[in-house]
Amino acid sequence: xNNLKTAKQLNSFPKKRSLLxxxxxxxxxxTDKLFLSxxxxxxxxIALLVLALWLRTQPIFxxxxxxxxxxxxxxxxxxxxxxxxxxxxxxxWVTLVAMVLSVPVCLFxxxxxxxxxxxxxxxxxxxxxxxxxxxxxxxxxxWGMLAIVPWIQKSFAPFMNKWLGYIPFFxxxxxxxxGIMAGGVVLAxxxxxxxxxxxxxxxxxxxxxxxxASLAVGATQWETIKFVVMRQCLPGVIAGxxxxxxxxxxxxxxxxxxVGNVPQLPTSIFDAAYPLPALIANNYGEMLTIPLxxxxxxxxxxxxxxxxxxxxxxxxxxxxxxxGRTWT
Amino acid sequence: xxxxxxxIDLNAYYGAIPALKNVNLEIPKNQITVIMGPSGCGKxxxxxxxxxxLELTDGxxxxxxxxxxxxxxxxxxxxxxxxxxxxxxxAQRPYPLPxxxxxxxxYGLRIHNMKHGRELDQAVEHHLREAGLWExxxxxxxxxxxxxxxGQQQRLCLARGLAVEPELLLGDEPTSALDPISAQHIxxxxxxxxxEYTIVLVTHILRQAKRLADYVxxxxxxxxxxxxxxxxVFESPQQERTRAYLEGQF
Numbered sequence: 001x002n003n004l005k006t007a008k009q010l011n012s013f014p015k016k017r018s019l020l021x022x023x024x025x026x027x028x029x030x031t032d033k034l035f036l037s038x039x040x041x042x043x044x045x046i047a048l049l050v051l052a053l054w055l056r057t058q059p060i061f062x063x064x065x066x067x068x069x070x071x072x073x074x075x076x077x078x079x080x081x082x083x084x085x086x087x088x089x090x091x092x093w094v095t096l097v098a099m100v101l102s103v104p105v106c107l108f109x110x111x112x113x114x115x116x117x118x119x120x121x122x123x124x125x126x127x128x129x130x131x132x133x134x135x136x137x138x139x140x141x142x143w144g145m146l147a148i149v150p151w152i153q154k155s156f157a158p159f160m161n162k163w164l165g166y167i168p169f170f171x172x173x174x175x176x177x178x179g180i181m182a183g184g185v186v187l188a189x190x191x192x193x194x195x196x197x198x199x200x201x202x203x204x205x206x207x208x209x210x211x212x213a214s215l216a217v218g219a220t221q222w223e224t225i226k227f228v229v230m231r232q233c234l235p236g237v238i239a240g241x242x243x244x245x246x247x248x249x250x251x252x253x254x255x256x257x258x259v260g261n262v263p264q265l266p267t268s269i270f271d272a273a274y275p276l277p278a279l280i281a282n283n284y285g286e287m288l289t290i291p292l293x294x295x296x297x298x299x300x301x302x303x304x305x306x307x308x309x310x311x312x313x314x315x316x317x318x319x320x321x322x323x324g325r326t327w328t
Numbered sequence: 329x330x331x332x333x334x335x336i337d338l339n340a341y342y343g344a345i346p347a348l349k350n351v352n353l354e355i356p357k358n359q360i361t362v363i364m365g366p367s368g369c370g371k372x373x374x375x376x377x378x379x380x381x382l383e384l385t386d387g388x389x390x391x392x393x394x395x396x397x398x399x400x401x402x403x404x405x406x407x408x409x410x411x412x413x414x415x416x417x418x419a420q421r422p423y424p425l426p427x428x429x430x431x432x433x434x435y436g437l438r439i440h441n442m443k444h445g446r447e448l449d450q451a452v453e454h455h456l457r458e459a460g461l462w463e464x465x466x467x468x469x470x471x472x473x474x475x476x477x478x479g480q481q482q483r484l485c486l487a488r489g490l491a492v493e494p495e496l497l498l499g500d501e502p503t504s505a506l507d508p509i510s511a512q513h514i515x516x517x518x519x520x521x522x523x524e525y526t527i528v529l530v531t532h533i534l535r536q537a538k539r540l541a542d543y544v545x546x547x548x549x550x551x552x553x554x555x556x557x558x559x560x561v562f563e564s565p566q567q568e569r570t571r572a573y574l575e576g577q578f
Contacts, residue, residue: 119386212381213423213485217436217492218413227435232426 046309053302060295069299075263082296084303086263090180090273091304093266094255095248097184098191103241106192110199115225126200133193141257144186149258152185153177157270172270176260181269183259187251191244198243202236202322203229239318246311250304252277276304332357332526333378333496338392340373340382347373349550351392355543360518360527362541362558364534366578370550371530375498378528379415380408396496413440415496416489416525418514421505422481424473425488429465432473432484436492451491459487460517479510486517497521499529503536515540534574538562546570 060069060082072083109129113122157172164170206229214224230237260272261282280300288294331354340348348370355361363371376382377394380401393400401411413436425432433452437443443451452469456462461483465476473484482502489497499518503511518527518540531537537544541558546567554561554570565571572578 207423209419209421209423210425212384212417212419213425213488214435215381215384216379216412216417216419217439217488218409218411219436219439220409223439227439228425 050305053298053305057295057299057302060292060299073265077290077293080292082292084300086265087274087276087279087300089265091249091275093180093273094183094187094259094275095245097180097269098187098248099241099245101184101188102192102195102244106195107199107237110196110203111225114200114203115221129193129196137190137251137254140186140190141254144182144254144258148182148185149177152181168267169269171268173268174270174272178258178260179270179272180259180266183255186254186258187248190251190254191248194247195240195244198240199237202233202240205322206232235318236322239315242311243315246308250277250308252281256281276300330357331355332397334395336393338377338394339390340377341389343387347550351552353545353552353555355526355528357526358523359542360522360529360540361543361545362537363528363530363545363547364532364537365547367532369547371547372500375500375528375530379412379417379498413492414494415498416494418486418489418497418499418502420501422478422485424481424484427473428470429473429484430469433487433491435488440492455487455491458490459483460513461487479506479513482506482510482514495526497525497527499527501530501532546573
């Protein structure tokens with residue numbers, strides 16, 4: 001009875017002040033539209049960015065085809081030779097080395113944290129790992145120059161050259177220590193917190209009942225992880241790796257400081273390379289009097305942006321399916 | 329009475345909170361023992377001590393003994409996977425493994441390296457028949473188990489548990505997530521299986537307890553209030569609290 005009364009009162013309340021009610025309604029619609037446009041802003045920004053880069057890349061297509069740009073091996077702006085291949089190759093090499101170094105370690109860390117660690121270990125380790133993501137990339141770059149480059153130059157490269165030098169992949173053609181390996185090591189550490197965090201989340205999304213279903217028939221914990229948990233998580237783990245790779249592709253500062261920046265097609269992990277982000281960061285704003293140089297750098301940015309976008313969208317799509325999946 | 333499982337002064341704790349207090353029980357062989365009682369009385373905890381699942385929860389502790397075939401399963405040098413293989417579990421809701429129907433049943437056999445090739449095929453068929461699922465799935469053994477209805481999934485989980493040839497079958501309210509028809513299926517299976525297995529069933533459904541039980545354990549607040557043959561406990565309970573529960577007072 002009491003409830004009914006209050007409901008009535010509530011109903012009659014707006015009627016008495018119909019003017020106010022109308023303005024409240026239009027206010028509501030206004031805020032709705034306002035917030036919608038604010039949240040659309042980033043999307044519009046990306047679209048505009050792609051459009052602007054595309055338009056400003058156009059001049060270069062008047063003299064060269066897309067394929068000659070992507071597959072061209074010489075970078076000689078004064079001679080109007082803008083081959084992107086050394087930079088694309090540099091990006092791919094550094095990213096691949098980083099992922100090979102990072103992924104196994106990250107998977108095992110995430111499995112340990114999610115499946116084996118006690119809650120107390122977890123509460124200490126998780127924030128520490130997340131902290132790695134907060135370190136500015138220039139600090140990683142300095143660490144790379146002070147610690148990794150000398151170590152590669154004095155110990156790792158000579159060692160590999162001595163024992164595995166007959167394989168071109170490990171041959172030392174560049175004695176400075178600055179090169180793909182140094183960039184890969186620095187990047188591996190930089191992407192680790194992302195891969196670990198995502199893999200950990202994906203593992204945590206596996207219901208305990210599923211683990212118990214496996215344990216109940218007498219499987220060990222490791223068998224359960226290997227055959228059940230990881231199988232269930234595989235798409236999510238892959239998405240995490242792809243997201244990590246997209247960060248590695250776009251990372252500029254730390255890589256630029258240790259990778260050597262020589263536009264060549266690398267053949268060994270100790271060769272210097274020149275990834276796309278480093279090209280753009282090093283040259284934009286300088287030498288723009290050279291015809292088409294500006295357009296070429298815009299093209300490089302466009303390639304980078306599109307690749308990173310595709311990687312991100314892919315992994316986000318997979319992840320939203322997994323973590324949001326209800327277990328029925 | 330031929331006791332298959334026996335607990336001696338069994339106490340269990342979640343942190344500092346006691347969940348089982350001095351439980352002394354003998355669970356008879358090849359019968360259905362039903363553990364009943366209101367929510368939070370320790371039914372499931374007791375069940376979890378029998379397949380050593382309690383230790384999967386952080387902060388749990390146990391004292392006392394649980395014997396299966398006279399062997400202390402918490403004793404030194406006991407292989408926990410052997411215990412769990414011996415005591416199959418049917419959980420509250422089905423969790424099919426992320427693999428095909430066939431592989432779900434074959435999973436335990438592969439883990440324990442028990443059967444191969446043709447023998448494995450036969451074992452999978454045998455246990456799917458045992459669980460009353462064979463006719464429904466024989467043409468789609470290779471399709472994902474998650475495509476089955478929830479009632480079929482629970483029977484698949486039964487087949488998966490039976491495949492490793494356990495002695496005991498533990499059911500933790502195994503029909504609570506199922507529709508009435510599927511629940512009936514499972515109940516019928518349990519009745520069929522009791523000649524070969526010792527079945528321990530946790531339930532809060534009194535009518536189900538009456539339909540299935542040969543032996544009854546009534547628990548309240550972590551203690552065993554009364555236990556005995558089903559007819560005796562249902563028809564002439566010795567304890568006031570048992571009588572009150574059977575009359576639906578709590």
